[in-house]
Amino acid sequence: xxxxxxxxxxxxxxxxxxxxxxxxxxxxxxxxxxxxxxxxxxxxxxxxxxxxxxxxxxxxxxxxxxxxxxxxxxxxxxxxxxxxxxxxxxxxxxxxxxxxxxxxxxxxxxxxxxxxxxxxxxxxxxxxxxxxxxxxxxxxxxxxxxxxxxxxxxxxxxxxxxxxxxxxxxxxxxxxxxxxxxxxxxxxxxxxxxxxxxxxxxxxxxxxxxxxxxxxxxxxxxxxxxxxxxxxxxxxxxxxxxxxxxxxxxxxxxxxxxxxxxxxxxxxxxxxxxxxxxxxxxxxxxxxxxxxxxxxxxxxxxxxxxxxxxxxx
Amino acid sequence: xxxxxxxxxxxxxxxxxxxxxxxxxxxxxxxxxxxxxxxxxxxxxxxxxxxxxxxxxxxxxxxxxxxxxxxxxxxxxxxxxxxxxxxxxxxxxxxxxxxxxxxxxxxxxxxxxxxxxxxxxxxxxxxxxxxxxxxxxxxxxxxxxxxxxxxxxxxxxxxxxxxxxxxxxxxxxxxxxxxxxxxxxxxxxxxxxxxxxxxxxxxxxxxxxxxxxxxxxxxxxxxxxxxxxxxxxxxxxxxxxxxxxxxxxxxxxxxxxxxxxxxxxxxxxxxxxxxxxxxxxxxxxxxxxxxxxxxxxxxxxxxxxxxxxxxxxxxxxxxxxxxxxxxxxxxxxxxxxxxxxxxxxxxxxxxxxxxxxxxxxxxxxxxxxxxxxxxxxxxxxxxxxxxxxxxxxxxxxxxxxxxxxxxxxxxxxxxxxxxxxxxxxxxxxxxxxxxxxxxxxxxxxxxxxxxxxxxxxxxxxxxxxxxxxxxxxxxxxxxxxxxxxxxxxxxxxxxxxxxxxxxxxxxxxxxxxxxxxxxxxxxxxxxxxxxxxxxxxxxxxxxxxxxxxxxxxxxxxxxxxxxxxxxxxxxxxxxxxxxxxxxxxxxxxxxxxxxxxxxxxxxxxxxxxxxxxxxxxxxxxxxxxxxxxxx
Numbered sequence: 001x002x003x004x005x006x007x008x009x010x011x012x013x014x015x016x017x018x019x020x021x022x023x024x025x026x027x028x029x030x031x032x033x034x035x036x037x038x039x040x041x042x043x044x045x046x047x048x049x050x051x052x053x054x055x056x057x058x059x060x061x062x063x064x065x066x067x068x069x070x071x072x073x074x075x076x077x078x079x080x081x082x083x084x085x086x087x088x089x090x091x092x093x094x095x096x097x098x099x100x101x102x103x104x105x106x107x108x109x110x111x112x113x114x115x116x117x118x119x120x121x122x123x124x125x126x127x128x129x130x131x132x133x134x135x136x137x138x139x140x141x142x143x144x145x146x147x148x149x150x151x152x153x154x155x156x157x158x159x160x161x162x163x164x165x166x167x168x169x170x171x172x173x174x175x176x177x178x179x180x181x182x183x184x185x186x187x188x189x190x191x192x193x194x195x196x197x198x199x200x201x202x203x204x205x206x207x208x209x210x211x212x213x214x215x216x217x218x219x220x221x222x223x224x225x226x227x228x229x230x231x232x233x234x235x236x237x238x239x240x241x242x243x244x245x246x247x248x249x250x251x252x253x254x255x256x257x258x259x260x261x262x263x264x265x266x267x268x269x270x271x272x273x274x275x276x277x278x279x280x281x282x283x284x285x286x287x288x289x290x291x292x293x294x295x296x297x298x299x300x301x302x303x304x305x306x307x308x309x310x311x312x313x
Numbered sequence: 314x315x316x317x318x319x320x321x322x323x324x325x326x327x328x329x330x331x332x333x334x335x336x337x338x339x340x341x342x343x344x345x346x347x348x349x350x351x352x353x354x355x356x357x358x359x360x361x362x363x364x365x366x367x368x369x370x371x372x373x374x375x376x377x378x379x380x381x382x383x384x385x386x387x388x389x390x391x392x393x394x395x396x397x398x399x400x401x402x403x404x405x406x407x408x409x410x411x412x413x414x415x416x417x418x419x420x421x422x423x424x425x426x427x428x429x430x431x432x433x434x435x436x437x438x439x440x441x442x443x444x445x446x447x448x449x450x451x452x453x454x455x456x457x458x459x460x461x462x463x464x465x466x467x468x469x470x471x472x473x474x475x476x477x478x479x480x481x482x483x484x485x486x487x488x489x490x491x492x493x494x495x496x497x498x499x500x501x502x503x504x505x506x507x508x509x510x511x512x513x514x515x516x517x518x519x520x521x522x523x524x525x526x527x528x529x530x531x532x533x534x535x536x537x538x539x540x541x542x543x544x545x546x547x548x549x550x551x552x553x554x555x556x557x558x559x560x561x562x563x564x565x566x567x568x569x570x571x572x573x574x575x576x577x578x579x580x581x582x583x584x585x586x587x588x589x590x591x592x593x594x595x596x597x598x599x600x601x602x603x604x605x606x607x608x609x610x611x612x613x614x615x616x617x618x619x620x621x622x623x624x625x626x627x628x629x630x631x632x633x634x635x636x637x638x639x640x641x642x643x644x645x646x647x648x649x650x651x652x653x654x655x656x657x658x659x660x661x662x663x664x665x666x667x668x669x670x671x672x673x674x675x676x677x678x679x680x681x682x683x684x685x686x687x688x689x690x691x692x693x694x695x696x697x698x699x700x701x702x703x704x705x706x707x708x709x710x711x712x713x714x715x716x717x718x719x720x721x722x723x724x725x726x727x728x729x730x731x732x733x734x735x736x737x738x739x740x741x742x743x744x745x746x747x748x749x750x751x752x753x754x755x756x757x758x759x760x761x762x763x764x765x766x767x768x769x770x771x772x773x774x775x776x777x778x779x780x781x782x783x784x785x786x787x788x789x790x791x792x793x794x795x796x797x798x799x800x801x802x803x804x805x806x807x808x809x810x811x812x813x814x815x816x817x818x819x820x821x822x823x824x825x826x827x828x829x830x831x832x833x834x835x836x837x838x839x840x841x842x843x844x845x846x847x848x849x850x851x852x853x854x855x856x857x858x859x860x861x862x863x864x865x866x867x868x869x870x871x872x873x874x875x876x877x878x879x880x881x882x883x884x885x886x887x888x889x890x891x892x893x894x895x896x897x898x899x900x901x902x903x904x905x906x907x908x909x910x911x912x913x914x915x916x917x918x919x920x921x922x923x924x925x926x927x928x929x930x931x932x933x934x935x936x937x938x939x940x941x942x943x944x
Binding site (some may be wrong): 066076079083084085087090092096102171172182189211214217222229 | 365368369370371373374422426427428429430431432433434435436437438439440464466469470472473474477478480513542543544576578634661664665668669671678817818819820823862864867868869870871872875907928941
């Protein structure tokens with residue numbers, strides 16, 4: 001983004017903004033013993049869907065960009081040159097830290113891996129169903145199926161709409177409270193429970209060695225262990241984001257990672273823990289969770305596998 | 314996640330939740346000392362404060378490996394690792410510390426495996442190991458496979474496993490809290506606590522603690538082109554400076570040779586370990602001339618300087634994304650690596666190149682440029698993680714420990730990296746010395762636990778310290794109110810985009826990064842340092858002092874944190890420049906164009922730089938007297 005003068009085109013970011021009401025304005029009501037707790041034993045439920053109170057508005061920023069710039073690049077330019085008050089999480093900038101999941105044009109994904117050319121869209125053509133009756137919500141580069149989007153370069157690449165990650169309470173602008181997801185992951189004991197047996201030498205002395213694990217055993221869970229807990233799969237899941245008390249794909253991936261790890265000895269307990277109405281039974285096999293996983297995990301397929309494991313016990 | 318309530322006094326507060334902070338927490342809680350305390354029914358009061366949710370820590374971006382002489386794939390010896398570390402650091406390494414690092418590396422890596430890290434494996438199920446720059450067998454004779462790896466995501470694996478174990482251990486976190494002050498007693502001899510800002514509530518808290526450990530990571534954001542995340546703003550180092558403590562060897566900043574062109578995103582050294590070759594504009598594999606023996610796998614400072622030499626000689630190339638821009642890159646040729654092998658062992662590298670450069674590395678050369686990567690220097694610590702001051706005056710030539718204050722990881726300097734860190738040694742340093750600091754913390758906690766049932770209720774020794782923390786918190790609250798008060802033009806940006814907003818911390822950080830990069834990236838001289846110091850004093854420091862927030866709403870006001878980060882970086886930048894200015898020699902990562910040679914007669918010593926001035930502390934030479942450093 002350094003050479004702004006060489007920029008080729010423009011894009012407009014349409015950002016759903018939110019500022020919470022100051023603490024002192026709250027608490028006028030509340031305190032009702034019936035409004036608290038309840039819901040899912042996994043900590044989702046009521047608190048997750050509490051509608052946050054504050055000021056909401058939409059703000060547009062038009063920037064000069066290169067088509068290959070990321071949406072995060074654009075937002076950092078906004079902070080630096082236009083509006084330092086815009087709030088969004090970001091850290092590593094290359095898809096490893098998992099902090100910058102938001103909804104781009106309604107689709108949960110990471111700011112730092114989304115490029116302008118992939119996500120900018122003309123406002124009008126997309127609002128209409130295409131010849132086959134589908135309404136496009138993404139895939140702006142799939143131009144063959146789109147109505148003529150206009151070729152006038154003067155109005156740039158179009159619009160990218162940004163909103164906080166669905167399924168989680170908004171805290172400010174694009175920042176959502178993902179603690180419910182982390183609580184759910186924590187509830188399923190997301191840590192290796194091995195037998196702890198120390199290897200011994202010939203003369204019986206304790207010798208500290210690694211647990212042995214052959215490459216093909218590693219392959220059974222290696223992909224799952226790459227999860228960065230960004231929440232994209234959760235925001236994509238209509239059951240989770242729709243407000244039902246579902247433990248969610250991220251926590252199930254974490255559980256599955258240990259179920260498939262040959263070193264772990266707690267498989268039975270792990271499968272019991274997710275064999276509940278709000279556990280695997282709540283998954284409706286929609287498989288929307290797979291589409292944008294930044295680590296390439298086929299979350300929906302993994303859900304299917306873990307459901308099968310639970311049933312086959 | 315925020316603590317449900319804040320204790321009146323903590324046994325220990327850990328600041329930072331990357332590999333070092335989490336290792337310290339686990340080392341402490343798993344110690345015999347703390348187990349014994351719990352058996353006696355006394356629960357230690359511990360809090361880990363982190364400005365990010367722990368899983369977002371930059372440890373997760375480490376790619377290549379963690380070094381240990383496991384000898385799983387070929388014969389290795391920790392003495393060789395020890396020697397390589399000393400040599401790699403250009404003999405500015407404290408050898409007692411490097412010895413511990415090498416000797417206990419296998420134990421550290423095995424413990425990580427037993428904590429759940431999904432290391433890549435040999436066919437017989439042992440932890441797999443690969444070559445890494447500067448790691449050799451037989452004291453420099455030939456490269457050795459010493460870096461344990463997990464594809465190219467070993468940092469991610471370690472970070473997540475450590476966090477998972479902290480979940481198992483019930484560690485309490487204060488997440489997205491930013492520490493603004495380290496508070497010591499009046500004569501800087503004992504820690505009192507910290508002041509922390511809860512970014513969710515926008516509230517300042519006084520945190521009283523008998524022990525504090527700083528593990529805040531590095532300071533790559535001093536530079537415009539960096540592999541570091543946006544959060545690596547040198548907070549712990551700046552907190553130490555502000556508390557009147559010293560930084561050791563602040564002039565040594567490692568530039569990783571292979572950042573992806575102008576993005577600065579790191580392409581792991583593993584890309585060269587697996588057969589990648591650096592080429593100049595003429596297509597020549599130039600490393601053969603600079604380091605005939607180890608070529609593309611020479612130590613990082615050697616490779617970075619060689620790249621800069623090629624660029625200076627007019628043999629650089631432009632970033633293809635900016636074809637008319639400066640020719641400040643060279644090529645990384647990975648086309649000799651089998652495509653399937655590349656996908657299997659370098660998936661992250663391949664993905665980064667595809668995603669951020671739109672290049673297929675199996676077919677085309679990739680533009681790379683040195684990128685600010687690691688601060689070898691930091692808060693001076695003993696091998697048990699205790700922060701100390703190097704004394705002048707009556708106590709000259711002595712280390713004086715600041716009671717109860719610890720540090721670990723990149724923000725600290727136990728001096729295992731000296732003037733240049735070897736690849737694979739940073740995760741090792743963070744985990745190994747983090748664990749050691751945790752054990753030392755535990756030993757102090759059990760001596761005098763907060764919840765000691767035998768404690769004298771009339772004990773008032775904590776009182777002056779408590780008052781000091783409260784005073785610092787009150788001052789910070791006042792400052793926060795000023796930063797948020799809608800001063801003159803303060804609110805114009807909040808309600809709409811205006812073209813000409815006044816200054817803000819994000820703009821200041823960008824300007825600081827450019828000043829520092831011009832002055833001291835890879836090479837420097839008295840002139841370039843002087844220019845940067847003038848810019849800092851005349852422009853950047855006054856701008857930092859004048860910053861204010863553009864929204865008066867405290868909750869999730871990221872600009873407030875960014876203002877404090879910018880001020881931290883400005884003070885740290887000044888220290889880096891002053892330390893660079895004082896060292897009249899070239900050693901490791903520091904290349905002084907005006908003093909091109911190493912000068913052991915005068916500078917075989919650590920710089921100890923604070924607001925009070927700069928002192929020199931002799932290097933601990935134990936086994937390996939200085940030699941010429943050639944690869």
